[in-house]
Amino acid sequence: MSHPRTVAAPLPAFDYTVFGGTGDLALRKLLPALYLRDRAGQVAAGSRIIAVSRSVLDLADYRKKAEAAVRRHVAADELDDALLARFVERLDYVSVNATSSEGWSDLAERFVGRGDEPVRIFYLATSPSLFGPICDRLKAAGLVTPAARVVLEKPIGRDLASARAINEQVGAVFAESQIYRIDHYLGKETVQNLLALRFANSLFEPLWNANHIDHVQITVAETVGVEGRGDYYDHSGALRDMVQNHLLQLVCLVGMESPVSLLQEAVRDEKLKVLRSLKPMGPEEVGACTVRGQYRAGAVTGGAVPAYADEPGIPTGSTTETFVALKLEIANWRWAGVPFYLRTGKRLPAKMSEIVIQFRPIPHSIFPGSAGELQANRLIVRLQPDESIRLHLMTKEPGPGGMRLRQAPLNLSFAETFGARFPDAYERLLMDVVRGNPTLFMRRDEVEAAWAWAETILEGWKTQQPKPYIAGTWGPSQAIALIERDGRTWHEDDLSNTPF
Ligand SMILES: NC(=O)C1=CN([C@@H]2O[C@H](COP(=O)(O)OP(=O)(O)OC[C@H]3O[C@@H](n4cnc5c(N)ncnc54)[C@H](OP(=O)(O)O)[C@@H]3O)[C@@H](O)[C@H]2O)C=CC1
Numbered sequence: 001m002s003h004p005r006t007v008a009a010p011l012p013a014f015d016y017t018v019f020g021g022t023g024d025l026a027l028r029k030l031l032p033a034l035y036l037r038d039r040a041g042q043v044a045a046g047s048r049i050i051a052v053s054r055s056v057l058d059l060a061d062y063r064k065k066a067e068a069a070v071r072r073h074v075a076a077d078e079l080d081d082a083l084l085a086r087f088v089e090r091l092d093y094v095s096v097n098a099t100s101s102e103g104w105s106d107l108a109e110r111f112v113g114r115g116d117e118p119v120r121i122f123y124l125a126t127s128p129s130l131f132g133p134i135c136d137r138l139k140a141a142g143l144v145t146p147a148a149r150v151v152l153e154k155p156i157g158r159d160l161a162s163a164r165a166i167n168e169q170v171g172a173v174f175a176e177s178q179i180y181r182i183d184h185y186l187g188k189e190t191v192q193n194l195l196a197l198r199f200a201n202s203l204f205e206p207l208w209n210a211n212h213i214d215h216v217q218i219t220v221a222e223t224v225g226v227e228g229r230g231d232y233y234d235h236s237g238a239l240r241d242m243v244q245n246h247l248l249q250l251v252c253l254v255g256m257e258s259p260v261s262l263l264q265e266a267v268r269d270e271k272l273k274v275l276r277s278l279k280p281m282g283p284e285e286v287g288a289c290t291v292r293g294q295y296r297a298g299a300v301t302g303g304a305v306p307a308y309a310d311e312p313g314i315p316t317g318s319t320t321e322t323f324v325a326l327k328l329e330i331a332n333w334r335w336a337g338v339p340f341y342l343r344t345g346k347r348l349p350a351k352m353s354e355i356v357i358q359f360r361p362i363p364h365s366i367f368p369g370s371a372g373e374l375q376a377n378r379l380i381v382r383l384q385p386d387e388s389i390r391l392h393l394m395t396k397e398p399g400p401g402g403m404r405l406r407q408a409p410l411n412l413s414f415a416e417t418f419g420a421r422f423p424d425a426y427e428r429l430l431m432d433v434v435r436g437n438p439t440l441f442m443r444r445d446e447v448e449a450a451w452a453w454a455e456t457i458l459e460g461w462k463t464q465q466p467k468p469y470i471a472g473t474w475g476p477s478q479a480i481a482l483i484e485r486d487g488r489t490w491h492e493d494d495l496s497n498t499p500f
């Protein structure tokens with residue numbers, strides 16, 4: 001579908017300084033997102049993007065690299081030569097070593113005569129080990145004004161202690177209100193739509209609790225492997241890379257109470273309460289309620305793929321998990337006794353993220369002989385691809401000859417209903433930093449509460465080897481047993497990339 005250019009009102013002018021400006025994240029996600037916002041008219045005249053990294057490059061070379069990256073990662077129908085040329089003009093490049101004094105005075109020079117306008121933002125798209133040193137040197141260079149903002153990429157640490165250490169280091173330079181910890185799942189249109197679904201409709205909220213909901217499933221499935229990030233991934237694994245942040249944020253949005261408003265800290269306060277209500281797992285629960293897996297060679301979307309162990313950068317004998325399935329409980333009045341089943345993994349059969357809310361069966365049937373046909377209602381929020389909300393309802397099958405029941409979906413397809421292109425998550429989040437709106441970013445206490453819970457699993461896994469699964473399947477058989485033991489099944493009937 002071709003997407004016409006819609007023009008938005010510009011935001012205040014900004015200076016976005018992107019540390020890690022030559023890295024994969026900057027070139028694949030951040031620059032394309034900024035170009036697309038520029039194309040949409042949100043980037044005010046005078047705004048600059050100052051890329052920073054160790055490599056010694058002249059500006060012309062960096063601009064060529066950046067332009068090529070935008071051309072590669074933006075859809076052809078959203079590329080416009082004139083707009084791209086204007087965008088490239090906004091780019092500057094400074095070679096700086098985060099761990100030495102090299103280049104800092106060059107960076108400081110770029111800010112001579114610039115006060116708090118334009119909005120001053122430092123985006124740290126580097127290894128988290130550099131967050132502390134970069135912040136210290138920004139301060140020493142006199143670049144940290146009271147209105148400056150800093151954006152931290154995930155991962156914020158690899159456990160509670162390291163997350164606290166990073167938060168302390170950054171917090172020694174920037175106030176919490178200046179710190180934007182990014183979780184790109186919160187920038188996805190359909191994830192934000194969970195707020196609209198729950199709190200802009202009166203239909204669901206009265207049913208949104210243990211009295212009416214049997215269980216919740218959250219699946220975030222990927223077909224890709226480690227994509228050249230083997231070194232990072234092997235030190236991380238699926239629990240740290242996906243569950244501790246993205247999946248728990250989804251749990252929060254499904255599980256939280258209604259925030260007082262969308263303003264200030266209200267949403268983050270409610271998410272924090274969910275994270276603090278997660279039932280910690282002791283060694284027994286970890287054994288019974290979690291499954292970790294690692295893929296073996298197989299075939300994904302028709303092509304043969306190697307085992308995780310044979311991917312570049314993976315050390316021999318690695319026991320890092322590429323798949324997690326688990327059952328968690330939110331220990332509060334709303335959710336007591338309602339299991340949340342989560343699963344995520346690489347090299348699964350489809351790229352697909354969805355949330356399934358399984359309602360309880362009706363208490364009594366008036367349809368004699370239809371017991372086998374009666375199925376409880378199910379709400380399916382498809383986050384990606386083919387973004388949609390579907391409500392499975394029981395209906396009468398049309399035709400004479402008695403009352404036959406059948407489940408049928410009420411389907412709200414976002415593409416069909418709205419037609420517009422969905423901005424990439426980074427587009428929304430990068431502009432929220434310019435707006436000074438931290439609602440969709442993680443606060444320090446949230447990150448630390450998520451780690452405190454995730455650590456209980458990591459602790460239990462110390463003596464557990466990952467279970468093998470063949471690439472292109474839905475994970476180890478134990479993941480199926482995890483839910484089937486409870487008399488439930490993973491929702492898989494629509495799991496393809498084709499619209500339904
Ligand atoms: N790539 C992705 O899709 C995602 C990445 N992340 C996280 O973002 C961070 C960056 O990831 P990614 O872009 O993939 O990593 P890359 O390895 O591709 O890039 C790292 C960047 O950091 C720069 N850098 C390294 N050391 C220094 C230093 N001492 N001083 C200044 N700059 C330095 C590099 O510059 P140079 O090359 O010039 O040395 C390069 O620009 C990581 O923490 C990653 O986990 C998070 C979500 C997704």
Ligand SMILES: O=C1O[C@H](COP(=O)(O)O)[C@@H](O)[C@H](O)[C@H]1O
Nearest residue numbers: 154184220222224241242246353
């Ligand atoms: O943060 C990460 O997310 C991606 C998946 O993001 P999506 O938007 O494509 O669903 C994942 O591949 C990567 O390992 C992880 O670091």
